Amino acid sequence: MLRPLILALSLAAGPALAQDVAFGGMRADVSAPVEVAADRLEVDQADGRAVFTGNVVIGQGQMRLSAEKVTVDYADAGQSRIRSLHAEGEVTLVSGADAAEAEEAVYEVASGTVTLRGDVVLTQGGNVLTGDRMVVDLASGTAQVEGRVRSILQPGGN
Template sequence: MPRLLIIALTLLAMPAMAQEIGFGGLQADVSAPVEVAADSLSVEQESGRAIFTGNVVIGQGEMRLSAREVTVEYADGGQSRIKSLHARGEVTLVSGEDAAEAAEATYDVESGHVTLIGDVVMTRGGNVLTGDRMQVDLATGTARVDGRVRSVFQPGEN
């Protein structure tokens, strides 16, 4: 059996608690404008939040995040600068050839970190990585997956 295949089978046979991976496709320009489109919008002036519902799609550069509902929190309660986004329901994060799905996600716009939680599935080509939680640094394109981590790697793919 080729050595790489033995290593891959060994990794698949035992559960990993955490795995750090390169995520070049999910690298994004965190200084680019954030665009939000949705079926409806509810603004809460006092709390400095906006709630987008129905077919929500958020774009920042090449990155796209979609969900059923996204709550936008503005810095200092105003609406001039987005502090964070919290997405719920069929969350999908796509950039380049990388895609990730989860039950929910939080995007800290100021730091450029996205945390996906709940049945996370990341794909790149035919390769698949699953876990309970994934933290992505969009500035560097690196990610850390925690929980019951499982990987499937296709021979001949990076």
């Protein structure tokens, strides 16, 4: 995987405390249906949760979120409205040419925000940005990266 190379390259860049990022490729239609595919599903009606495991891929419009495990919390007992999705293990968020990797992510469906935590790596073309935490607003296509932020910017890039 490219992650070790990206992390090694990011160590050569200067540190910063926090950085706002134009995240145009990560813009998504937050009102579109959420589609989930996985190898296995366990549902607990009592607590309003569903756990998807194995090659989990979540799609909403052009956005794709993949992980080893995703826990879905429903807003009501009838399990018709999703409150949030908690992804764990080799999390990847992709939309357009933008891609982000992290250890875990929480997608708050109503607000359209995805919070990635743990060794976050964002790639936009040849540009790379790393940090401890990134919050993506899918409706506006913006993000904020925090915690020992490092970046590699290609000359002539955006």
